[in-house]
């Protein structure tokens with residue numbers, strides 16, 4: 219899966235993103251726990267763009283510890299992609 223920011227500025231593969239989260243040790247924004255490498259999606263008009271389907275999706279990683287849905291956008295802002 220290839221994704222692009224809502225502003226159509228940057229492109230990243232989903233795997234690159236997950237690897238990056240792991241490498242940079244990005245934590246849950248709510249409780250600071252380590253995040254699992256599982257990304258969830260649902261259609262969302264303000265979400266990121268999946269270049270393969272050309273649809274907008276909201277992507278997030280669920281924290282194993284507190285259950286918080288860490289949105290891609292929030293995590294991406296942490297790494298300034």
Ligand SMILES: [Zn+2]
Nearest residue numbers: 246249281284
């Ligand atoms: Zn958490």
